Amino acid sequence: MEKTINLKLKVWRQDGPKAKGHFETYEVKNISTDSSFLEMMDVLNEQLIQEGKEPVAFDHDCREGICGMCSMYINGHAHGPDEDVTTCQLHMRKFKDGETVTVEPWRSAGFPIIKDLMVNRNAFDQIIAAGGYVSVGTGGVPDANAIPISKEDADEAMDAASCIGCGACVATCKNGSAMLFVSAKVSQLALLPQGKVERARRAKRMVAKMDELGFGSCTNTGACEVECPKGVSITNIARMNREYLMAKFKD
Amino acid sequence: MTKIESKIPEGPLAQKWTNYKNNQKLVNPANKRKIDIIVVGTGLAGASAAASLAEMGFKVKNFTIQDSPRRAHSIAAQGGINAAKNYPNDGDSVYRLFFDTIKGGDYRSREANVYRLAEVSNSIIDQCVAQGVPFAREYGGYLANRSFGGAQVSRTFYARGQTGQQLLLGAYQALMRQVNEGNVDLHTRTELVEIVIVEGKARGIITRNLITGKLERHFGHAVVIATGGYGNTFFLSTNAMGSNGSAAWKAYQNGAYFANPAYVQIHPTCIPVHGEFQSKLTLMSESLRNDGRIWVPKKKEDAEAIRAGKLKPTAIAEEDRDYYLERRYPAFGNLVPRDVASRAAKERCDAGYGVGATGLAVYLDFKDAIDRLGRDAIEARYGNLFQMYEKIVDENPYETPMMIYPAIHYTMGGLWVDYELQTNIPGLFAIGEANFSDHGANRLGASALMQGLADGYFVLPFTIQNYLADDIRTPRMSTDLPEFEEKEKMVKEKFEKLLSIKGEHSVDHIHKELGHVMWDFVGMARNKEGLQKALDRILEIKKEFWTNVRIPGKADGINLELEKAGRLADFIEIGELMARDALNREESSGGHFREEYQTEEGEALRRDDEFAYVSCWEYKGDDKEPVLNKEELKFEFVELKTRNYK
Numbered sequence: 069m070e071k072t073i074n075l076k077l078k079v080w081r082q083d084g085p086k087a088k089g090h091f092e093t094y095e096v097k098n099i100s101t102d103s104s105f106l107e108m109m110d111v112l113n114e115q116l117i118q119e120g121k122e123p124v125a126f127d128h129d130c131r132e133g134i135c136g137m138c139s140m141y142i143n144g145h146a147h148g149p150d151e152d153v154t155t156c157q158l159h160m161r162k163f164k165d166g167e168t169v170t171v172e173p174w175r176s177a178g179f180p181i182i183k184d185l186m187v188n189r190n191a192f193d194q195i196i197a198a199g200g201y202v203s204v205g206t207g208g209v210p211d212a213n214a215i216p217i218s219k220e221d222a223d224e225a226m227d228a229a230s231c232i233g234c235g236a237c238v239a240t241c242k243n244g245s246a247m248l249f250v251s252a253k254v255s256q257l258a259l260l261p262q263g264k265v266e267r268a269r270r271a272k273r274m275v276a277k278m279d280e281l282g283f284g285s286c287t288n289t290g291a292c293e294v295e296c297p298k299g300v301s302i303t304n305i306a307r308m309n310r311e312y313l314m315a316k317f318k319d
Numbered sequence: 320m321t322k323i324e325s326k327i328p329e330g331p332l333a334q335k336w337t338n339y340k341n342n343q344k345l346v347n348p349a350n351k352r353k354i355d356i357i358v359v360g361t362g363l364a365g366a367s368a369a370a371s372l373a374e375m376g377f378k379v380k381n382f383t384i385q386d387s388p389r390r391a392h393s394i395a396a397q398g399g400i401n402a403a404k405n406y407p408n409d410g411d412s413v414y415r416l417f418f419d420t421i422k423g424g425d426y427r428s429r430e431a432n433v434y435r436l437a438e439v440s441n442s443i444i445d446q447c448v449a450q451g452v453p454f455a456r457e458y459g460g461y462l463a464n465r466s467f468g469g470a471q472v473s474r475t476f477y478a479r480g481q482t483g484q485q486l487l488l489g490a491y492q493a494l495m496r497q498v499n500e501g502n503v504d505l506h507t508r509t510e511l512v513e514i515v516i517v518e519g520k521a522r523g524i525i526t527r528n529l530i531t532g533k534l535e536r537h538f539g540h541a542v543v544i545a546t547g548g549y550g551n552t553f554f555l556s557t558n559a560m561g562s563n564g565s566a567a568w569k570a571y572q573n574g575a576y577f578a579n580p581a582y583v584q585i586h587p588t589c590i591p592v593h594g595e596f597q598s599k600l601t602l603m604s605e606s607l608r609n610d611g612r613i614w615v616p617k618k619k620e621d622a623e624a625i626r627a628g629k630l631k632p633t634a635i636a637e638e639d640r641d642y643y644l645e646r647r648y649p650a651f652g653n654l655v656p657r658d659v660a661s662r663a664a665k666e667r668c669d670a671g672y673g674v675g676a677t678g679l680a681v682y683l684d685f686k687d688a689i690d691r692l693g694r695d696a697i698e699a700r701y702g703n704l705f706q707m708y709e710k711i712v713d714e715n716p717y718e719t720p721m722m723i724y725p726a727i728h729y730t731m732g733g734l735w736v737d738y739e740l741q742t743n744i745p746g747l748f749a750i751g752e753a754n755f756s757d758h759g760a761n762r763l764g765a766s767a768l769m770q771g772l773a774d775g776y777f778v779l780p781f782t783i784q785n786y787l788a789d790d791i792r793t794p795r796m797s798t799d800l801p802e803f804e805e806k807e808k809m810v811k812e813k814f815e816k817l818l819s820i821k822g823e824h825s826v827d828h829i830h831k832e833l834g835h836v837m838w839d840f841v842g843m844a845r846n847k848e849g850l851q852k853a854l855d856r857i858l859e860i861k862k863e864f865w866t867n868v869r870i871p872g873k874a875d876g877i878n879l880e881l882e883k884a885g886r887l888a889d890f891i892e893i894g895e896l897m898a899r900d901a902l903n904r905e906e907s908s909g910g911h912f913r914e915e916y917q918t919e920e921g922e923a924l925r926r927d928d929e930f931a932y933v934s935c936w937e938y939k940g941d942d943k944e945p946v947l948n949k950e951e952l953k954f955e956f957v958e959l960k961t962r963n964y965k
């Protein structure tokens with residue numbers, strides 16, 4: 069049955085990349101516990117517009133946990149207190165009536181703030197561009213069933229491939245490392261025969277790009293895995309380290 | 320009326336595409352480097368086209384409104400992608416996939432296009448596997464298949480419940496490889512706001528940089544629209560929040576025909592609406608209908624008790640359940656096409672048998688499948704969907720049946736294109752959901768991904784050359800030309816006008832109003848009176864919007880409300896054209912159900928002698944009525960039949 073709650077929100081507001089940011093406090097009332105966190109933010113924005121103020125800028129698109137665009141740091145957790153969900157899938161039933169909720173953007177050297185809760189994650193695209201693919205053009209490929217792939221490998225590749233590129237791992241890591249994201253792609257492709265051919269080159273190039281873009285190094289705290297909404301495992305990091313060492317060894 | 324030239328190649332059906340390819344003009348490698356192609360959109364269609372064209376040597380400029388190409392709406396597709404591989408040896412073939420698609424589309428699509436789609440479908444799977452897409456596999460290491468609505472064979476390839484994600488990431492990676500090599504100039508957070516026509520040909524676009532607010536001009540020898548569908552006209556739909564019809568609408572305003580706007584798909588298995596602040600509807604993949612059984616209580620009093628929260632579905636005895644799809648359509652059962660399943664759910668709920676708090680829901684029950692296959696097997700197939708459902712609804716679908724209801728999902732209508740995927744404006748192409756081409760009046764499940772990738776990887780990269788081959792002597796044009804200047808000025812004035820209104824209602828507020836009108840009168844069941852009412856109401860909403868919308872902020876810098884306002888302005892126009900088209904089409908076909916045209920049993924009544932055509936709407940000016948042109952559909956290879964899923 070529908071229940072509603074009232075909340076106090078402390079929201080990070082920042083005009084632009086170079087502007088100084090600050091927390092603003094707002095109140096929202098009669099929020100249905102069946103609505104999602106972003107729907108609650110919609111209510112806040114509607115309220116701000118009615119008051120003639122500028123709404124809070126935040127990124128979102130699919131609102132079903134797959135595009136990786138939503139990115140809020142809520143009460144000290146990337147994507148908020150619930151497990152295995154993105155911000156858009158977080159529901160208000162996880163909050164108590166009268167609670168104060170703090171909402172911040174991802175904060176990390178690799179992801180500069182654009183405005184309010186919006187950050188720039190282009191670095192992820194650049195890392196993929198550096199080698200996160202199989203170098204195959206359109207056409208001229210063998211039949212899809214020509215190379216059998218064990219179900220185990222296919223499933224494991226799929227686990228790694230579920231990464232949605234949200235960046236929660238980076239935002240959570242005290243070093244601001246992008247290892248979980250990078251290792252997920254390296255693992256997926258290294259597990260499949262189609263990707264094996266280039267595995268050394270790929271690992272080297274992606275890691276080099278990551279370092280170049282100002283992400284920190286990994287000290288195995290495992291915090292990223294805990295906050296990853298898709299349950300991408302840190303065993304991928306171990307696999308990537310092996311791939312990377314192998315690549316270096318060959319040089 | 321203008322004659323519509325669809326450029327279908329000569330020859331027997333199975334030879335047409337081969338004949339076309341053998342005779343088309345090509346651009347040689349040295350010339351490709353001198354040609355710029357603008358691709359708007361980075362979904363399956365846009366990313367695959369941009370990557371393929373760049374690999375061939377063209378210079379590509381690619382645009383997306385999201386912060387990364389990987390976030391395009393295609394990412395959300397769950398269920399799968401069709402192909403005629405016949406790996407399970409269950410009698411599938413290119414012809415059967417073609418036939419199922421024509422029939423599923425209720426005989427309102429072009430035979431030659433659909434056959435080509437079925438023909439290239441197999442190459443898509445090969446391509447994706449080569450890219451490292453982790454499709455589901457059997458223990459023997461070979462690819463797994465499942466079945467989808469409207470088909471009696473298993474031809475759907477899938478990657479858990481995240482097929483769209485995996486296919487898009489494949490295309491995205493291919494695209495980023497080309498970005499890295501300098502062949503694609505990628506513009507993220509950039510929105511097309513106008514199309515530039517020079518001497519009758521599409522030669523460029525005007526964009527708004529969504530971060531700085533700056534208007535920018537881009538030249539291209541050709542422009543490809545791959546911006547997806549216009550389902551968000553209804554406000555609530557399964558589409559991503561940013562999905563919009565604006566690029567297609569700009570093309571229409573510049574003279575391109577808008578085809579079959581009324582053909583909208585309502586998806587039968589979505590999570591029901593929960594309240595007024597709801598911002599979008601979540602799809603539960605149709606693949607669930609493989610193992611789930613759809614039912615409502617047989618007795619009205621049971622349904623009432625459930626709605627009142629006094630009775631649980633699990634407490635209803637087997638004999639008191641009405642598995643209405645199995646009852647009405649024994650041959651296809653729970654796997655009837657989407658339009659049939661959606662209307663059947665509406666029929667039961669309208670009759671008073673609906674469940675959930677609102678009565679606008681039916682059950683999708685996995686109990687039998689779990690008893691038969693075990694919970695683990697069901698979890699392996701649908702685990703992420705079940706998890707998503709539980710997060711949203713707070714109920715465990717392993718234990719209590721899911722609740723579902725139909726929602727707006729996909730638009731079959733779109734920019735009219737010929738066999739070469741070119742609109743009637745030379746040099747302007749449309750691919751993916753943005754065009755109208757292959758699905759007729761209804762799209763079969765797992766066929767949109769197939770079409771988007773067919774267009775982008777295997778069709779457009781060839782057909783566009785037939786046009787460009789005549790353009791190799793055209794040098795790159797300056798964007799200082801008056802045609803660019805004029806369009807930029809127009810856009811600037813429009814944004815200024817919007818910001819100056821300073822009215823009372825937010826963009827979303829007005830959009831919700833539009834959505835209600837669309838759902839009530841231009842939704843699952845339509846009639847003449849309702850459609851006329853819709854046209855009147857939409858006109859009022861348009862007036863309300865242009866005099867009373869409130870957009871805070873300025874045109875410079877990030878202004879999310881301004882972005883939404885620009886898109887809503889176009890949704891209002893699209894809504895009007897949809898209603899107009901639905902009013903004109905006095906028959907029931909596929910996703911378009913006119914209450915006046917149904918059989919005694921309530922099934923859709925098509926009228927082939929009068930309506931076997933594509934409606935091609937032509938823009939005549941803002942306050943003028945558009946003109947209807949007709950592309951007659953000729954069926955040379957299949958016989959027009961009443962669809963029968965009984």
Ligand SMILES: Cc1cc2nc3c(=O)[nH]c(=O)nc-3n(C[C@H](O)[C@H](O)[C@H](O)COP(=O)(O)OP(=O)(O)OC[C@H]3O[C@@H](n4cnc5c(N)ncnc54)[C@H](O)[C@@H]3O)c2cc1C
Nearest residue numbers: 360361362363364384393398399511547751752765767768
């Ligand atoms: C929830 C859901 C599940 C689905 N599941 C399936 C399935 O299982 N199988 C299947 O076959 N189909 C499925 N579909 C349908 C299918 O996903 C879509 O039809 C298809 O992905 C559309 O691809 P596209 O490339 O044409 O457009 P989109 O993926 O919508 O991409 C549009 C692109 O255009 C860009 N864009 C839009 N407007 C502008 C503008 N003005 N300026 C610049 N760029 C712009 C966007 O940024 C984006 O990059 C599903 C759809 C939904 C909603």
Ligand code: SF4
Nearest residue numbers: 231232234235237296
């Ligand atoms: S690894 Fe997880 S947290 Fe990191 S980007 Fe991918 S999905 Fe997000």
Ligand code: FES
Nearest residue numbers: 129131136138156
């Ligand atoms: S909005 Fe797409 S993952 Fe949250």
